Amino acid sequence: MCELLGMSANVPTDIVFSFTGLMQRGGRTGPHRDGWGIGFYEGRGLRLFQDPSASAESEVARLVQQYPIKSEVVIGHIRQANVGKVALANTHPFVREMWGRNWCFAHNGQLADFQPAPGFYRPVGDTDSEAAFCDLLNRLRAAFPEPADIEALLPTLIEACREYRRKGVFNCLLSDGDWLFSCCSTKLVQITRRAPFGPARLKDADLTVDFQAETTPNDVVTVLATEALTDNEDWIVHQPGQWTLWRGGECIAEGCDTLSD
């Protein structure tokens, strides 16, 4: 399995603290040694760092920790390979341009025997995750030949996620740089940090940050992760079927889509 990391904020914010915790799980405090990646939106541009090696030992991961990139939306992932060999092409997050925007996607879980019909978007690597991402975009484009707001797309998106959840485990993060969408199948937690800010202590590394010293009173920053990254804060646990939509650190829509038999 893998671990996910997402951030939505109302001001450009660096994610060095959370990223530093997550990276330890890629070979040091966790078994996810088969690559890692992180995408930072910068306006409509997307800065993607990936490495098919263990994040705890990756030169590129070290750079990302030393070089605080400020972003309003971030999607990160560390991989423990199930489907698809260890290779750059199989490393999350995956990116495709749709409607003149960079769509970025990361998946935790596994879909059994997933063979979607080939469409316009096709996987480059051989993971079930990338195949699901391509299928999702193909469905959205089939339903909406021209660009549509996320609010209009949501029912199609949720319906697609339901189908993927029927085929296995499908925790995911998705963004077009404006909003951040999550879908929980088995495991996802969230924390929203806003004034009054306090100190936060990483679970996986000997690191504490005083967010009060690093933020302004108006900052709102939400972090989503597979498992809580700090041990002195209350992370909210998502339920199976729960989806959320974030913009500027705030939840703008959410729901729970329970699978019926």
Next chain:
Amino acid sequence: MCELLGMSANVPTDIVFSFTGLMQRGGRTGPHRDGWGIGFYEGRGLRLFQDPSASAESEVARLVQQYPIKSEVVIGHIRQANVGKVALANTHPFVREMWGRNWCFAHNGQLADFQPAPGFYRPVGDTDSEAAFCDLLNRLRAAFPEPADIEALLPTLIEACREYRRKGVFNCLLSDGDWLFSCCSTKLVQITRRAPFGPARLKDADLTVDFQAETTPNDVVTVLATEALTDNEDWIVHQPGQWTLWRGGECIAEGCDTLSD
């Protein structure tokens, strides 16, 4: 204007030497301060580093120089903004997935009043270069609904390049990770290094490399650039309309497509 850098090799080869020379031209020995980027193919995966700041001062460029990534196909670019503001979304090279492969493109030049019909691929930023890349892919997909070999695609590709050259200056590099294509409108040079290797000395930095010590006798490495990167080697100058296609460091097709009035 901008500068291009391309590499095609028959073994995974690092491009640190050429990249080090090119990066100086981004704010030190040249005026291309408005961002830089480089894409390294690793199998079917593509590792893309970009920064909208001057390459001579970029932290990420320093990492790329210190961390020799080995690749068989590389496309790099340094930018002096003409069309489109300085922003990550306007930074070359541009990437799109087509037919399950990462297509990577960089452009030197400017197309006057270029407004192609919107198609499936749409620009994320606002450069004429990205618009031309999207138009090119839209044309290829319109002509070939299913994946085709580069040999079959070439006439469509060359015809598209001819049209872009009619609209302005269009020097470009394009790859799907297997082959590397170049089109010269005004300025492009090339060198193929093979045994017996000798020393090469950068024009833009005090750096000499002895390729004999760094290579095996079977290595073949071709570098394409806007201007020669070394001052002790003979670079071949491309003519207006000249296109080339490379695989494994060797030229597998070439021609000259002269514009008739």
